[in-house]
Amino acid sequence: MIDRGIFEDLQARVDEDAEVRDEIRVIVDTLEKKEKIAQSILAKAHSTPLSQLSSQVLEPAKGAIQQTMASVDDLSAVASAHPYYKWNNMWQRQVQDLVFHILLFGWLGGSIQDGSQPRPGYLLTIDEIGGILKVPVNEKQKDTFHIAIEEYLHALISLLDELARLARNSVTLGDYRRPTHIAQFIKDIHAGFQILNLKNDSLRRRSDGIKYRVKEVEDVVYDLSLRNLIPRDDPTSGQ
Amino acid sequence: MIDRGIFEDLQARVDEDAEVRDEIRVIVDTLEKKEKIAQSILAKAHSTPLSQLSSQVLEPAKGAIQQTMASVDDLSAVASAHPYYKWNNMWQRQVQDLVFHILLFGWLGGSIQDGSQPRPGYLLTIDEIGGILKVPVNEKQKDTFHIAIEEYLHALISLLDELARLARNSVTLGDYRRPTHIAQFIKDIHAGFQILNLKNDSLRRRSDGIKYRVKEVEDVVYDLSLRNLIPRDDPTSGQ
Amino acid sequence: MIDRGIFEDLQARVDEDAEVRDEIRVIVDTLEKKEKIAQSILAKAHSTPLSQLSSQVLEPAKGAIQQTMASVDDLSAVASAHPYYKWNNMWQRQVQDLVFHILLFGWLGGSIQDGSQPRPGYLLTIDEIGGILKVPVNEKQKDTFHIAIEEYLHALISLLDELARLARNSVTLGDYRRPTHIAQFIKDIHAGFQILNLKNDSLRRRSDGIKYRVKEVEDVVYDLSLRNLIPRDDPTSGQ
Amino acid sequence: MIDRGIFEDLQARVDEDAEVRDEIRVIVDTLEKKEKIAQSILAKAHSTPLSQLSSQVLEPAKGAIQQTMASVDDLSAVASAHPYYKWNNMWQRQVQDLVFHILLFGWLGGSIQDGSQPRPGYLLTIDEIGGILKVPVNEKQKDTFHIAIEEYLHALISLLDELARLARNSVTLGDYRRPTHIAQFIKDIHAGFQILNLKNDSLRRRSDGIKYRVKEVEDVVYDLSLRNLIPRDDPTSGQ
Amino acid sequence: MIDRGIFEDLQARVDEDAEVRDEIRVIVDTLEKKEKIAQSILAKAHSTPLSQLSSQVLEPAKGAIQQTMASVDDLSAVASAHPYYKWNNMWQRQVQDLVFHILLFGWLGGSIQDGSQPRPGYLLTIDEIGGILKVPVNEKQKDTFHIAIEEYLHALISLLDELARLARNSVTLGDYRRPTHIAQFIKDIHAGFQILNLKNDSLRRRSDGIKYRVKEVEDVVYDLSLRNLIPRDDPTSGQ
Amino acid sequence: MIDRGIFEDLQARVDEDAEVRDEIRVIVDTLEKKEKIAQSILAKAHSTPLSQLSSQVLEPAKGAIQQTMASVDDLSAVASAHPYYKWNNMWQRQVQDLVFHILLFGWLGGSIQDGSQPRPGYLLTIDEIGGILKVPVNEKQKDTFHIAIEEYLHALISLLDELARLARNSVTLGDYRRPTHIAQFIKDIHAGFQILNLKNDSLRRRSDGIKYRVKEVEDVVYDLSLRNLIPRDDPTSGQ
Amino acid sequence: MTAPTSPYTTMFEGFRAELDEHYDRRERVIKASRDLTSASKRLIFALQRTRSLARPLPSSVTKAAEPHHGATGAAHDALALELSNSLRAHRYAWQVSPGLQEFVEAATFGHYLRHQTLMSFDEVQKLWTETGEQGQGGEGMLQYSDYVLGVFDLTGEMMRWAVLMVAVWGSAPSRDADEGAPEGLRDVLRDMRDMRAALEALDVPRGTPLASEIGKKTDVMKQSVEKVENATYGLVVRGRERPEGWMPDSGGSAEGRMEVDSY
Amino acid sequence: MTAPTSPYTTMFEGFRAELDEHYDRRERVIKASRDLTSASKRLIFALQRTRSLARPLPSSVTKAAEPHHGATGAAHDALALELSNSLRAHRYAWQVSPGLQEFVEAATFGHYLRHQTLMSFDEVQKLWTETGEQGQGGEGMLQYSDYVLGVFDLTGEMMRWAVLMVAVWGSAPSRDADEGAPEGLRDVLRDMRDMRAALEALDVPRGTPLASEIGKKTDVMKQSVEKVENATYGLVVRGRERPEGWMPDSGGSAEGRMEVDSY
Ligand SMILES: [Mn+2]
Ligand SMILES: [Mn+2]
Missing domain, CATH: 1.20.58.200 (Translin; domain 2)
Incomplete structure (x- = not known):
């Protein structure tokens, strides 16, 4: 005697996962689009003399990076409601790209916080990245969204x-x-x-x-x- | 009991497809042969000083490209009689190669139309390519032969x-x-x-x-x- | 220098294709879900004595098949607006499964049309399938949605x-x-x-x-x- | 510097092989079609009572097998003009099928030669097969078309x-x-x-x-x- | 009832093929071993200054290549006694490697024939290769061992x-x-x-x-x- | 500084293994041929009435099995000189077949030892098999030829x-x-x-x-x- | 001489510690998962020796299964120790899944033999948390996907058991009759068909890992059902030759013999 | 109810004991082999930080390598315990081979860095038997095929090391000069070419497992040699722009600058 309820329960779980997937997908797509704008601004660093770097690259890039943060917030909120390692492959590439661009931005002397003085050649630590994006890093206990090592x-x-x-x-x-x-x-x-x-x-x-x-x-x-x-x-x- | 017509109809259809395939194959083979001549002429651009480019490369290449057009006409005529997306993989590579060589020819300063002045470094648009080959481009509605974007x-x-x-x-x-x-x-x-x-x-x-x-x-x-x-x-x- | 319009046009086209794909995907997914219901009803034919076949299998299956028709209508409408051979691989499996289940339904003696008398052992022809689903069959000239042979x-x-x-x-x-x-x-x-x-x-x-x-x-x-x-x-x- | 003749010679050779392939293909296709008729007649042996075997199966099958012989003649003529082991994979399946059907025909009691008495249960030898098809068998020395063991x-x-x-x-x-x-x-x-x-x-x-x-x-x-x-x-x- | 001769004949043939295979295998293995010596000598061309090329590479390589010729003779003798296309896959790789090494030897300025003057940068033709190895080349009619184009x-x-x-x-x-x-x-x-x-x-x-x-x-x-x-x-x- | 002697030593080991392989191969081929004779005799058990089993099947089979023992001796001698599990895949199939046929022979009531009384339906144990073939079984310590479980x-x-x-x-x-x-x-x-x-x-x-x-x-x-x-x-x- | 130290050495030493911990833990999880697979497989072998249905397992089977329960418990505890929080449980889900699937297969098979019902996901999860030798643990480790894939494999074990039952109980009514044929043997086929229908009806989005794993197991599952159908078919066809009134334990009768001849 | 016992039960119980022992041992060997692989890989990582050649390893490297030697020793002892006779060593050779190959890679790489020579099979075998923490053991376990395949992989590690050496020592003659460039750096290319020649010349019969493993590794080995060739090529081409008399530590000269301009 096979209880049909067992399979209805399974189907409900499958459907729930499908919804999570769709929800994340939309956020990640938006993040990616914003990311591309930051990327295309930072690409100009290769053809911009040092003297114009701040005005031509760093200022606009700062704005673009700030734009992505809303998507990171969304992602963090949704992802934290579910097991991190069940879904993280959906945003890994985009988050890596974002972190890369923030690292490049920082290395070139950019600073997200107003007033902080520029330090060209500086490598932002993973904790600083977490601070900028307002998400935990290298989380080992809480099953929440974070930037992994x-x-x-x-x-x-x-x-x-x-x-x-x-x-x-x-x-x-x-x-x-x-x-x-x-x-x-x-x-x-x-x-x-x-x-x-x-x-x-x-x-x-x-x-x-x-x-x-x-x-x-x-x-x-x-x-x-x-x-x-x-x-x-x-x-x-x-x- | 079972309608034999189903199988006869299927056989007719299989045979018909085989014929279309053969017809296109012959045209594409001819196009490819002509294309190779244009290719071998344009390959000399790598070893020809700028001063001799026109006489050694562009002039002969122009003739070779013009030779390919008859095959493009044939292909267009036959292909337009059948669903485009059913057969287009048969000529994609050859058409892409031809467009590439026309683009290279144009970039080097060549011009198919007599009298038009050379513009080295110019990228021919898809519409100009269509004009040269006398076929539609980027066709979205009509199911006819065209150069796809x-x-x-x-x-x-x-x-x-x-x-x-x-x-x-x-x-x-x-x-x-x-x-x-x-x-x-x-x-x-x-x-x-x-x-x-x-x-x-x-x-x-x-x-x-x-x-x-x-x-x-x-x-x-x-x-x-x-x-x-x-x-x-x-x-x-x-x- | 380079005409940006090319890339905008391409993006528009890529986006358009993505939309078509999504639109078809949604319809096909719905069709597949309905199809699975028909399938699970017809699967009971293996364990249902002939005397109960009509009430236990054929009647419910008829309802389930009729449910799929709305999806076929949707699919036919959307697909006919685009080149058949560009998209047909998206629904081939589902349409084949549906036709299979209608054939099985018919062979078992089922009949979609009310009042028509059951003919167990009868093979529905492709034209009859087309009639039931209200779509053309074996279309060779017009590039419209159809059941292919x-x-x-x-x-x-x-x-x-x-x-x-x-x-x-x-x-x-x-x-x-x-x-x-x-x-x-x-x-x-x-x-x-x-x-x-x-x-x-x-x-x-x-x-x-x-x-x-x-x-x-x-x-x-x-x-x-x-x-x-x-x-x-x-x-x-x-x- | 480099002898162009090498490449022309290679091209000639490639083209020549393509022609041989096409020629054999046409003959083998014809043979296969005739073979299928013989096959469909012999398939009736499974549903024909012994008393009607001769009239319903063996007589018609004899005619069908005789029809295939012209294609075997053609194949033998063309194939013998080229190295046997270079091309034999093109007709192996068809020749094996033909030999199989002649063996079945013989085992059922059929006889190609008029007047020879039927021997149901008899296995035609490879030499008898060669005699029927008028081709050599098990040829080891001469590089000619034959039925291989x-x-x-x-x-x-x-x-x-x-x-x-x-x-x-x-x-x-x-x-x-x-x-x-x-x-x-x-x-x-x-x-x-x-x-x-x-x-x-x-x-x-x-x-x-x-x-x-x-x-x-x-x-x-x-x-x-x-x-x-x-x-x-x-x-x-x-x- | 069943002619046992068929199976004896087949066994004879299988055994015969196995013998041919073994005979060729032994020759090809020997050829390969000799070939590896030539290869390892010629590999030194990458680390030998031009001034020492002749004494360090070309002279020893010449000897090594001459050593392979006995195996080529053996191979030619055995292979010519059997259909070329039945067995040629057994030696293709080794023969290609040998021809490659002779081509490299020749290109570096080596010469098998004593007294002939070195021509660095020269491409030995297929006929010259055939002359060196004393086997026919590009044979199209006779089913004998040869170097294929x-x-x-x-x-x-x-x-x-x-x-x-x-x-x-x-x-x-x-x-x-x-x-x-x-x-x-x-x-x-x-x-x-x-x-x-x-x-x-x-x-x-x-x-x-x-x-x-x-x-x-x-x-x-x-x-x-x-x-x-x-x-x-x-x-x-x-x- | 790479010591050539290292590789000469390796080559010697490779060659030694190749020799072992060849030696075992010859013995196993002989064993297989003898085995086939035993097999074809025992196959008659399916068509031999019980009353004739002894004279028609068991007696001849006994002789055939005894014939294989010389090969088992040879195999045991050669294999015991080398690591068992390095080579055992070379004779596994043949040894399994031989053990199977001895088991069948024994089950049918056959007995290798003269004078021992027949026990139809008896399953020879692995130790008895080892006794008959004069080889160890289920050896766990000594690296010698044996019959594995x-x-x-x-x-x-x-x-x-x-x-x-x-x-x-x-x-x-x-x-x-x-x-x-x-x-x-x-x-x-x-x-x-x-x-x-x-x-x-x-x-x-x-x-x-x-x-x-x-x-x-x-x-x-x-x-x-x-x-x-x-x-x-x-x-x-x-x- | 060695590579120069760098201002980032401390940072990377921190990363190394984290990564080494991760890789080492993954190794331990893989090993424990292999142990779980092995123990569960042996449990299944022991269960296959059961000859009854919907009754408590015979003591010989429970006794044979005993040591494997112990091994399962040890593997459970090792995994529970490593995967003590949700983050880790999901991080190593891919490594632990084969073992958990086999556990599901063993648990549901044993349950089916005892109760002739399919053990639910919640029941399996609960059993898993209670499997440890040292109290409870491992909550949230067993995913529903492990359950689904384990149930696919369960059909294979049900088939093995059922075909043998048909063989020894169905075709030979006159033998071993004193041991009593299990009731409801033919219900097994109905249950397997129901499971096939339910598993086929599961609607898993394309492109997900679960969908691709299911894709690999579906054909085997269908074949298992059809193997039992074929065995049952044989039972029915042969059963039809049984003469009217022929009783298994009567040893047949002279009329029976004649009956056969006149067929 | 359970399956009937049979007259052969005792026999099969004996078989079960043997087979269970075999399967359990195989599991333990697989686990120890994975440990050996992991420890050897970490050893190689530590060795890659060496910046000298044909000299004793710097203490920072030996210190970093220390714990991995311990792990290797533990894995060795576990394997030596399981594979204590020739029969077993060969029975589980397939399972233990990946670990042994990685051990060979680490051993020969360390040896090459210290002595700039290729460690022989006998030396590696000896080192393996001495690797245990509890005295000697594991004789006859490491096959020459493990050695050959480990040496193939060694070329990859030599390449990684050499390319970096070319980068930091070759192209930047003016920097870090005080630390001294290793002697004979370009000899590494010669050694790699010699190894390539010797490995290519190895004549292994077709169809054997060793031949097929070699077949998989040959292309990577060739590419490693060619990567070092390319790095050396770059070194030479760029070196040719060095003005006559230009000294790395002189910081160049005004003439040097003009020299460049006039190119
Ligand atoms: Mn299983
Ligand atoms: Mn490595």
Whole structure:
């Protein structure tokens, strides 16, 4: 005797999950659209001289990033009502991209909080990212929405990729100082990744590529050094 | 008891489809052969100095492209007699290649219409392509042969691949001006694609690769810029 | 420099396609849900004695099939507004399943039209299916929604699979007459398929399997015949 | 520098092969169509009482088989002009089917040569098949079209499959004598195959399945024997 | 009842085939072992300066290649006694590898015939390969062992892969002249392949990859050209 | 600095293994050929009345099995010189078949040792099998050739398959006593298998099929019982 | 010489500690899940020896099952320890699912044999939390998807049991009669058909992991139902040869024999 | 009711005991092999931080590696306990191979960094037997096939290390110069080419498991060599722009700058 109620109960659970999925999907789509705007603004960093960076890139980017926060709020609210690891693959890519863009924004000297002074070359910590987005990070006990360490690390690798590209474009823009900063930064982060014990997953595969970023920026510094183009006053120029 | 007509009707239909397939196949094969001639002429652009481009590449290519048009006429006539989406995968690759080569021809400064003045660096629009091939474009209502916008965009991505290669070969040929033009062109197209929300298909995958083309030409511009090889009058040289 | 309109136009088109897809998806999902109800009712044919077939299976199934028709109407309306071959893979499986269940319903003696007399063992033709669903069939010229002959044939093969199973379950229910009818029916359809030269697709693969259904029902008839269980008035009983 | 002739020669060769392929394809398609007619006639053996076998099955089948011979002639002529093992996979299935049907025709008592007396239960040898089709068999030296011994054996296994089915259908038709003949025949062939050391190919796989045919016919003989239905004069009835 | 001869004949044939297979296998294994020696010697070309190429690579390689010829003789003798297309898949890979290594040997300036003068950068034709190995080439009529044109072309593509790698390693060895020769050579072969309409097989797939080799060597030439490292007398140096 | 000796040592080990493989292969092929003779003799049990079983089947089978022992000796000698589990997959099938045939021989009442009295229906234990073949069984400490438990169990399943078939053929031969013995035996063995905890491997898959053997023989006993054909004096007949 | 330390070393050392903890825990979960699978499989083997339906399990079966219950409990406790909160339970859900599915299969099979009813998701969840050797635990670990997939596999075990029942009880009415055929054996087929209908009617959105897992198991489930249908068919066909008035324990009669002959 | 006992029950109970022991041992071997893999991988990560060649490992690396040596030793002892004779060692060779291959990779990589030579099979075998925490053990467990496949993977680790060396030591001669570039860095490429040649020359019969495993790893090995070739190529090309007499630590000169301009 099979009790039909058992299956009705299951169907109800399936339907409930489908609703959650749809709800998250809508929020994530909105987040992605807003994210693309921030991305296209920050992309201009590659062609904007340092002197105009603040007005042309950082100011507009700040506005764009602030726009995304409403979506992060929505996402956090909905996601926190359900098990985090049941749904997190739905927003992982978008959240990683957002964190990456905030990291880039911060590294370029941008600051979300008004009044705080710009610190170019600064790496926002995962806690600072959490503070900006007003969500917990590296949550281990409460089953709530948060920024996971893996997401922060993926975003950090994206930052290195972008900075390696920026090092060359800085030279094209006539800025011979930034490449040495970038080189030191990438090497420092690389040293950090080297102490991790990663498994054979996507993070491992991507972190494996950092050595090529190190190589790229070292090549740029070498090119400048060879031509005596590195400003003498730079304490990290290795002269 | 069972109506034999069902099976006879099915057989007739299977046979009919086989005939359509054969008819299209013959036309597409001919188009492909003609296309290959245009391709092999345009390939010389990588080793031909600018001064000889017109006589060595553009003139012969123009003739070769004109040769393909008869096959496009044939294809259009046959294909328009059948549902477009039932058969279009049979000619997609060849039509994309043809559009790509016309785009490359146009970008290099070629012009199919006699008398029109050359505009190197110009991107032919989809409507202009339709005008040249005398077929509709981006047809949405009528179920007739046409150049689909997706085909145009695939061809456009192929153009970017080719131009990234051309940037390096231009340097080898001693032309230090073209790489900066190419860099700007690729970056403009890239910006256009980045704003799109494509669904997860081959166009999405290929458009994701444009960023590597951007990086390649940025590297060339970097190399030239570092060595002060970019002609001073160039507004994008970053000096 | 680059015409932004190209990308806007593409985005419009991508969005439009996404809308069409969503619209069809919703209809097809609804159709599938209704279809599942019909399916679960008809599944009872395997455990319902002939005497109760009409009240327990055919009557409720008739209602369930009628419920699906609104979805077919919706699908037909939406699909006919777009190229058939661009979207037909979205509903193929569901339409095949529906046609299969109508064929099974008809074979069992059901009739959608009130007043028409039941004809157990009858195979509804593709035109009759079209009449029931109020959609064209085997449309070759007009690019409109229709039941394709391939879909009908897939449904027909599904019917044979189901009847082979029904032959054994009929015996379990004490009905020794139905297996011989089923055997004759399957053999007739098999003969029809054998004459076809299908191309190497899924229809070909599935039709190759009909011979195993023939064997299955022949085995049932053998078992009954050996034990003299086939009713005497049956002309195919082999006496 | 590079000899263009290499590529022209290759193209010529590719084109030539395509032509041969097309030529063979047309002949094989025709052969297959004729074959299907023979097949559908012979399929009636399962439902035709012994008394009507000659008029209903064997006479019409003889005509149908004779019709196929022209296609075999064509195939032999074309195929013999090219290396046998380069193309033989194009007709293997069709030739095996034809040989199978001739074997079945012969086993049922049919005879292609007028006047020769029928020998039901007789297995035509490969040489007799070659004589009927007027082609060499088991050719080892000359690179000409022929019936390979592997093809004959594949056809023989198909015959066993068909006879196992015929054994059950004979009982349904009230013929309790034929099953014991079939059982003996299948067991004899099985013993022959068992002694072989075949390499691990499709013939090996199919020959491994003969034991299931043996079991099937043993089951039929068991059923008849248990019920005392085997005619007493039958020497293999085991009574 | 059943002619046992059929099975004995089949067994004889199976055994005969097994013997042929074993005989060929032994020869091919020996050929492969000798081939590996030639391969490992030729691999040193990547790390041997031009001045020592002859003594370190070409002389020893010549000996190693000559060692393989006895196996080719054996193979030719055995294979010619049987249908070519029945067995050719057994040696295809090894023969392609051998031809590839002879092509590489020849391209590097090696010469099998004593006294003939070295021609670095020379592509041995298929006829010359046949002359060296003393076997027919591109045989179309006689069913005898030969080097097929497809095998030659596969070997040629392997040569291009190897030369692209050699271009970079030449630079590492301080040879800035060879990359431009390699670039021209690969581009010439690429042009030849582009004109072909190959059917969709492995040769087609591999030939599609030549464009990546072209790009690789163009990049090397670009690197050298940018740094003025290409010797002035080189006509393709782009100065 | 890579020491070439390391790889020479590895090659020596590889070559040594290849030799072992060849040596075992030859012995196993011989064993298989002898085995087939035993198999073909024992196959006659299905058509031989009990009264002639000893002279027609058991005596000749005994000789054939004794013939295989020399090969088992050879195999044991060679295999014991190497790690058992490194090579055992090379002879598993053949050894299982041999054990199966000895089990069948023993069950039918055969005895390898002269003078020992026949015990029809007796299951030789794994230790007795080891005694007959003069090899250890279920060896856990010494790395020597032996009969593994899994092999014995595979052979036992093969025995059940064969006995299920024999039950029906016994009826055909008029022996109504054996089926009840077989039924009891198969049920007893089935009960044994049910207490094993098998993993998802081939033994699990095959043992899963024993229930169908139980069903087959139960059906035979039922058929006989229904017809009062089971001899009254049989203590296992369940009367 | 070693890689230079960096200003971010402390930060990364923190990450390393977290990631190592995560990877190590995942390893332990995988191991415990394998143990749970293994113990549940052995439990199922023991249950398959049952020859009754809708009655308490015979003591021989419960005795054979006993050690496997212990192993299941140990695996449960190991998992409950690792997956002590909802966050972790879902983080390692993919790793633990195979073991939980097998647990569901064993639990529902045993329940079916005892009660001839399908154990509900809530009942299975409750049983799971009570499975530990050290008090309760593991709440929220067993997902409804594990339950659904375990029930799919349950049909396979029901088939194995039912086919054997048909064989030994159905076809041989004259033998072992004293042990008594279970009542309602043919109801098993009805139950399996009901389960097939209910499982087929489940409407799971395309593209979800559950949908793809169900897709893999559906055909096997259908085949299981049809195997029982075929066994029942055989029972019926053969049963029809039983002469009127023929009694299993009467050993047949002379008329019976004649009856057969005249068929 | 339960399945009837049978005259063969005792025999099958014996079989069950043997098979259960086998399956349980296989489970334990799989678990220990996973532990060995994990510990060896972490060892390799620690070794990758070395910035010298043919010298003793820096203390920071040996210190970081220490706990992983302990884990490796524990896994070794677990395996040595289970696979205490040749029969068992080969019976579970398939299960233990992934762990042993990773052990070979770690051992040979560390050895290469210290000595710039390839550790031989005998040396690795010896190291394996000495790896246990409780004296020696595990003789005959590590097969030459494990060694070969581990060496294939070694080329990947050498590549990772060498590319980074080329990056930080090769292209930036003016920086970190005080730490001293390792001698013979370019010899690594020679060693990798020698290994490629030797591995390609290995003649393994077709159709064997070793041949198929090698087939899967060969392309990756070749690519690793070519990645180092490409890095070295870049080093050479860029190095050619160095003006005559330009010294890394001189910081370049005015002429250097002009030199560049005139290119
Ligand atoms: Mn199960
Ligand atoms: Mn590794």
